[in-house]
Amino acid sequence: MICDLCPRKCSALRTEHEGQGFCGMGTLPVVARIAPHYGEEPCISGTRGSGTVFFSGCTMKCLFCQNHEISLTGKGVTLTPRELADGYRRLEEAGVHNLNLVTADHFVEAVAESLSIYRPKLPIIWNCSGYTSPKTLRLLDGLVDVYLPDLKYADDDLARELSRAPGYLSIATEAIGTMLAQVGTPRFDGDGMIQRGVIIRHLILPAHTRNSIAVLMHIKRHFEGVPVSLMCQYVPCGAAKQHPTLNRTLTRREYEKVKRVLFDLDLDGYTQDLSAATEAYIPTWTTEKTDAGSTG
Ligand code: SF4
Structure with missing residues (x-):
């Protein structure tokens, strides 16, 4: 296919296994991990975990990516839509609260096909960078119950510098508006678990509290x-370890400064304890087909 799925509109050739575009991925999903995950917001992880599928590759290239091993190197296992659907079924059988599809924009067509093969009776979560195109959101309309977009930047120069993502703010703003039109603000079940709606995530970067x-x-x-999940779990990864400002975790002062604004603006949402800033929050990735298909 000639791909114009994401806002980059590369018009690049993608075969099932190879891609010439910015994301560098073919059209068949490459998956780094399928497993219950306990590191999401309480309304997503709950007690039984979120049934998470981590996709490899990305349409952004964040210098500080917390999942850089899979987003930048494409590490993982290639699955057909049917194999992916089998993974959903196994997660559901493991008793997770939801199906959480992480960074799948560049595989949206195969993911839509996998959900037509098997759609678990669980809330379906689309967990993404916010740099999502109207075309992708049209494909997801009616398939997704919960959107979990990032809003990384309010400054396009910074988005270009750190994520090579031109026009990030206007693209993400339009995308979040469309997500809201599709699924609305959050609704929860009696146990406080999210069933439908949008939560916006923001990861605070060191030395970038103004952003x-x-x-x-x-x-x-x-x-x-719309609730905001304000995250302070940043740890320097990959190239960020050598970056002059991104080579450290957040200070308490930086975190408190941003958190105060969240409260002053009277925004609903979630905050983390600063002790979350550890590599323990980064999952272990797999290169084995058997592991990627497991729920362990
Ligand atoms: S999904 Fe990949 S190939 Fe397609 S437009 Fe986006 S970056 Fe380019």
Whole structure:
């Protein structure tokens, strides 16, 4: 296929196993891990875990990516839509609260096919960078119950510098607006687990509290009523270890400064304890087909 799925619109050739575009991936999903995950927000991980599928490759190239081993190297196992659907079934049988599809924008067509083969009777979560195209969101309309987009930047120069993502703010703003039109603000079951709706995530970067504060103000202005998950779990990974400002975790002062704005703006949402800033929150990836298909 000639691909124009994501906002980059590379018009690049993608075969099942190879891709010439920015994401570098073929059209068959490459998956790094299928397993219950306990590191998400309480309304997503609950007590039984979120049934998470981590896809490899990405349409962004964040210098600080916390999952850089899979997003930048494409490490993982290639699965057909049917094999992917089998993975959903195994997660459901393991008793997870939901199916959580992480960074799958560049595989959206195969994922849509996998859900037509088997759709678990669980909330389906689309967990993405926010750099999502209208075309992708049209394909997901009616398939996804919960959107979990990032809003990484309120500053396009910073988005270009750190993620090579031109036009990030306007693209993510339009995408989140479409997500809200599709599934609305969050609804929870009697146990407090999310069933439908949008939660916006923001990871605070060291030395970039001004960006984080601008992101929160943007959310207040455009998406009042949408909960925000404010994350402080940043750890330097990959190239960020050599970066002059991204080579450290957040200070308590930086975190408190941004958190205060969240409260001052009266935004609903979730915050983390600063002790979350450890590599323990980064899952272990697999290169074995048997492991990727397991729920362990
Ligand atoms: S999904 Fe990949 S190949 Fe397609 S437009 Fe986006 S970056 Fe380019």
